[in-house]
Amino acid sequence: MQRPWGLSGPEFLQLYWIGLALAVLVAIVVRVRARAGRGDQPVRSLDMDELAYLAGGPKRVVETSLARLLTAGELRTSRRGTVQATSTTEPRNPVDRAVIADSQRYMNRTVSLMIPAVAQDEVVTSIGRRLQDMGLVADPSAVKSALRKGSLALWVLLAIGVVRWVNGIAIDAPVGWLTVQLVITGLLILLVTRRGKHVRTGRGDRALDEARSSRTRSATPDEALYAGAAGLVLFGGLTVYPDLAVRTSLLAASGSTGGYGGSSGYSSCSSSSSSCSSSSSSCSSGSSCGGGGGCGGGGS
Structure with missing residues (x-):
């Protein structure tokens, strides 16, 4: 031959x-x-949920909402990683409402089931479409x-x-x-x-980098946006939730949280919002950890 x-x-x-x-x-x-x-809409200032989507996709949006609700005391978590609503007041944020509704719909709802379920809700997927329109997330x-x-x-x-x-x-x-x-x-x-399920564009990378850099600067207009546990979780996921007891229960139930588009999240808290050290004892139910990050209602 x-x-x-x-x-x-x-x-x-x-x-x-x-x-x-x-x-x-x-x-x-x-x-x-x-x-x-190739977005057909101008890039505007992004809110917390949009930044969370940009940083970690739809699941990060739900994680940020969980941190927000735990800090406000509208959710409480147990050692088994279940979450329960503690208030009948309807939150103003639509993602928060979806999280509260999910926790009320099921008894002893674990975050491992809640996060992927709420991540598919219309209020979360619509955030992705808005970011696509601005050219921050690729189709x-x-x-x-x-x-x-x-x-x-x-x-x-x-x-x-x-x-x-x-x-x-x-x-x-x-x-x-x-x-x-x-x-x-x-x-x-x-x-x-190989590709991520959600891919950030170059413009999205720049927008996220600007948000991260503004978070590390003091006395900025966005200081309130990034303050507390939700501001930490926005960039780093549940692995950087400031309360050790709550973080342990959430991670035990949900597993590790991945990044979005290959970018790395914050591995530690910035100086503007200190967190509880992992070597210290966990916070009690009513105390708060660091500058603005609550203990999320404490573990029960």
Whole structure:
């Protein structure tokens, strides 16, 4: 059996490396363009729920609402990670209302069930659409389509390499380096097509970075927006909730909370809103932790 395309082994390997480099370049360009964002609405000042969505997706919105309600004493949590409403007053915030309604709908509702359920509520998904309109979050379907098209050259190259590999096996030719190339191509396909469920655009990254930097500056107009437990959870998730007892029960029930679009959240509290140290004892039911972060009603 003759070698296809009349190329010797070294010649084919060299051309394959060149083709692989070009295919990766195409995939990178397509990926960058998919994250460019093309919103038809001007970027305005974002509220806490919109920033939470930008930082960690719809689940982060619910986590921020939980922190807000726990601090206000409208929710209380138990050691088992269940939450219960403590007030019959309807919150003004629509996300808070959805969280309260969910906690009242089920007995001993755990946050592991509440967070994904409320994250699919219309009041949360509409936040994502508003951010898409401002070009801060990419359309998931458009990103998926772009990444699939961007990987097409890699798939074609992989198919050509497989044909050559099968031919090499048939004529008992060495295929060691070609095997390495095929494995690398397969890994690159997985890498370039990998995406988060919610992808921040470059404009969204800049908006979130500005919000984070403004949080670390004192005496800013946004100081009240980022103060307390909700301000910490907004950027870092439940893992940075300031009350140790509440944080432990929430994380035990919900598991770790992931980031959004690959950006890292705050791993510690800023100086403007101090938190309870993990080495200290947990807060009591009525006390507050740090500058503005409440204990969330305490564990029961």
